[in-house]
Every structure is written in C-alpha cells, then in structure tokens.
Amino acid sequence: MIEMVAFDADDTLWHNESIFTVTQEKFLALMKPFVSSEGIEERLVATEIKNSKLFGYGIKAFMLSMIETAIELSEERVGARQIQEIIDAGRAMLSHPVDLLPGAADAVAKVSETHKVMLITKGDILDQESKLARSGLGDRFSAVEIVSEKRPATYERILTRLGIAPEKFLMVGNSLKSDVVPVLDIGGVGVHVPYHTTWAAERVEDEEAVRKRPRFHHIDSLAELPVLLSRLDAAT
Ligand SMILES: [Mg+2]
DSSP states (O other): OOOOOEOOOBBBOOHHHHHHHHHHHHHHHHTTTSSSSHHHHHHHHHHHHHHHHHOOOSSSHHHHHHHHHHHTTTTTOHHHHHHHHHHHHHHHHHTTOOBBBOOOOHHHHHHHSEEEEEEEEEEOHHHHHHHHHTTGGGGGOOOEESSOOOOOOHHHHHHHHHHHOGEEEEESSOOOIIIIHHHHHHTTTHHHHHHOOOOOOOOOHHHHHHHHTTTEEESSSGGGHHHHHHHHHOOO
8 A cells, every 4th residue: 555645745735847938038048149059058058067066956056056157158258237137037937926737736635545645856945945835735734845866865864754655656847857766776666747848957878767666656637546546455
C-alpha cells in the first residue's frame, strides 16, 4: 500500500515553464540591437546552469542570469534601461497569476481522501510559498517541503523524518530528473506526468532507460492518478 503521495508543484500542479518561455522571448527581443539572435538562448541556459550551483533555482536566479548574459553577449554595451527591463520582466513573473493545470485540483482533492498527500518543490522559498497560498491547494497537503535540489538524499531525508518506508512513497511530477529518477533510486514509486515543455537542465540523457525501470509509471494527466493509485494499492 502507498502511504504518502508527494506532488511536485511547478509544471505539475500549475504552469511555470511557459512563463519562463515568454520572458525568454522578451529577453531575446531586448538583446536584438546588441547581438545576432543565434545562440542567445543556449548562452542563457549555460549561464543558468552554471549559476544554479550558487543561486539555486527560481525567478530571482533567472533574472541574475539574464543580466549576466546580457552584459557578456553585448560586450558590456547593454544599458541601464535594458537591465531595468529585465528586472521588470522578473518582477512580472513573480506576481504572475497561478494557473492550475487541468485536473490538478481535482486530483489532489481525490487522492487526499484516500492517502496522505504532500508537496515537494524546489526553488525560492518566498516565491513557492506565495504560489502555494495563491493556488488554493495549501490546506490539502499534510506536509510541504521546499528544497534546493531534488537528489536521492533529499528524498531519503524527508522520508526518514516522516517515518515512511521508500516502497510506500509515491512521487508524481513533470521532471524525470528531479521527480522520478531520484525516487526510483531510493526504492520509491516514480510517476511521470509530462508538461509540454521541459527546461534544458531538467532533461535526462536516456529517457527510454528510465521508462523501463521497475516502479516507473507514466500518466498523461493528473486526472489519471487516482486510478493508478488504486491499481498499485490493489497489487500489494
Ligand atoms: Mg516541476
């Protein structure tokens, strides 16, 4: 029997990457007078990945990476006005409405009737807390973990604290790298619910190999989760 069902938040319960994509488009337009558009995106992603070790994940880190990329690509010609526009774009992201994914609220409500549910997300604490509060889903979760990285040890630490055996733990999320693989690694159940776009740093090299692993499951939408859960519970 599954004892705890953990949900990822960004791009699992609500839209997130699509907001980054829109801002990235604005950034590309902003850089146009300074460099040819070739390779701007790759450069930004490389800067983000490099900075994530120091800045963590989230919008504030993204703003700093955009500023750094702008300065580098323009060879220091970018002006205060452009830097201000980048900051404004980040500020707009931070106050962007929380758009729940179709079926997300129903799935959390339904699963919470039969199982303990929790939220495990990475990013800025302030931003994630604010989004959770605005999502209206906060009361459903018996625990909320906002972590800096989702590694096997991160999940182990959470499960130890909650006193839950890995085989009784199910994590559902859009990222194979953060939500599924580390959970499979510690002996838990990993459920992949893809979002239409995946940030470059969240991709895994061999998706097929992940799909073949024991305890891996795929659903097309969170609406399928209650049925999967009752199937898994019936099998044990
Ligand atoms: Mg996610």
